Amino acid sequence: MPRYSFASKSYRTAAIVLRTHKLGEADRIVILLTPSNGQVRAVAKGVRRTSSKLGATLEPFMLVEAQLSRGRNLDIVTQAQLKSPYGHALSQDYSRFTAASAMADVAERLSADETDTAAQYRLLHGALAALARGDVDPVLLLDSYLLRSLGNAGWAPSFSACVRCGAPGPHQAVNIPLGGVVCHDCRPAGSLSPAPESVALLEALLRGDWATAAASEAPARREAANIVAGYVQWHLERVVKSLKLVERT
Ligand SMILES: [Zn+2]
Structure with missing residues (x-):
């Protein structure tokens, strides 16, 4: 029986939000610059709802600590913590x-x-x-x-x-x-x-x-x-x- 490891699908990195665009009703695509994972394009789900804390964090020029999971085309941001709110x-x-x-x-x-x-x-x-x-x-x-x-x-x-x-x-x-x-x-x-x-x-x-x-x-x-x-x-x-x-x- 094959064993699946999910550990490699998820990673954590510091990142600067370079740009964002809207995706569908409530999601956003974020383009991130990271120190050792290159440029990352990722989906942040539900962030355009007013209740989303993730949404306020994933704005341009914010420095964040992000948890991502690898996707086939785009990665997915599962968590992000604000490190330096330069965007404000x-x-x-x-x-x-x-x-x-x-x-x-x-x-x-x-x-x-x-x-x-x-x-x-x-x-x-x-x-x-x-x-x-x-x-x-x-x-x-x-x-x-x-x-x-x-x-x-x-x-x-x-x-x-x-x-x-x-x-x-x-x-x-x-x-x-x-x-x-x-x-x-x-x-x-x-x-x-x-x-x-x-x-x-x-x-x-x-x-x-x-x-x-x-x-x-x-x-x-x-x-x-x-x-x-x-x-x-x-x-x-x-x-x-x-x-x-x-x-x-
Ligand atoms: Zn010369």
Whole structure:
């Protein structure tokens, strides 16, 4: 007589809720980023009933500890405990909310076919926590997150050494397809010539140097944001829709 083990069907994991959609009358599909189970798509049953505690927990940008059971197509969330309710702070402020949405979009794209998502998870967790604290400008946090998450995915930009020959910077020209600054000798036609302050800001965002980033002026922020958006689009090969919603100063 065959023996069935149900132990392997169920698993427990920390997760960040990236996105949710409605399913049928009362259910919801949740897209989760986990540190060691990759990106998980799961059904949460009955969560759209007002009495559902699970429903309030499984909202975008919430950090949860979830119990799931493996299904044929989608997993099922059987339990979820709220660890950090970032979603509450982020849903009450439009600029933080749009920055968080853009981060979640990019995280979803970058983790779609990945199994090793520990670094992406840590990065998104740190960025959402900082957004929720509200002590850094949301657009600066978003741009820093975008540069670092693309770096994690294998497209690390450079805003100090020349991306072609490695000559130490600072350099004046930026080439988006090449991934950052290029020196005078390597500079291909069609490279951008941003202000030195903008390049310095990009370097600060990549390093997470918030003191330098916070001291930057609006023109540098605008120019740096355009370069980051160009870099993201170049690598993700489509316009990330939520980036268009972010109000840039
Ligand atoms: Zn060079």
